[in-house]
Amino acid sequence: DVKVTQSSRYLVKRTGEKVFLECVQDMDHENMFWYRQDPGLGLRLIYFSYDVKMKEKGDIPEGYSVSREKKERFSLILESASTNQTSMYLCASSLGGGDYGYTFGSGTRLTVV
């Protein structure tokens, strides 16, 4: 089974801090994604990557950046955390695009105070 591992389950950060969320997958998938999930809004795509060093903006990239230096690792960076970035962050991996189905990590619940 594909395993997608997110480094932290819960994080509390202060406004203005730089925050790194790490995600590692172990099945050599080309495609990785970062979503945030908020009540009533569902999952929204922040960034995705189809290859090493390649990144594409999703629907809500503002305030975020990403890094993919190795195939198995996809990092989400909050340059200057704000309270409206308090959310559940989910990393996903896929053999192809969404039509291959996603495997999600267990999520990081980030609280910005």
Next chain:
Amino acid sequence: RKEVEQDPGPFNVPEGATVAFNCTYSNSASQSFFWYRQDCRKEPKLLMSVYSSGNEDGRFTAQLNRASQYISLLIRDSKLSDSATYLCVVIYYSGGYQKVTFGTGTKLQVIP
């Protein structure tokens, strides 16, 4: 109108009941459809794809109605372990890219 809409529920059903959820989508060019299951405080997990002709996996049946632009998930003989939130996913293709949209989910609570 939202791209993908689901009744948030909750649907409270007794064990053994049959329950069905719908998910409507606005883009008639949508091509791929899925159902995911998300347990409380857990990540979504792929439940099943939805094929044009309808498909079944054990107690679960997924159907697509292109004319009315909705997909459905039917669960027969509900179990307590079916309690979860069910998310639909709709995909269309534009300019060489996929647009993947998740619904906000329908919560199911199966009651003893």
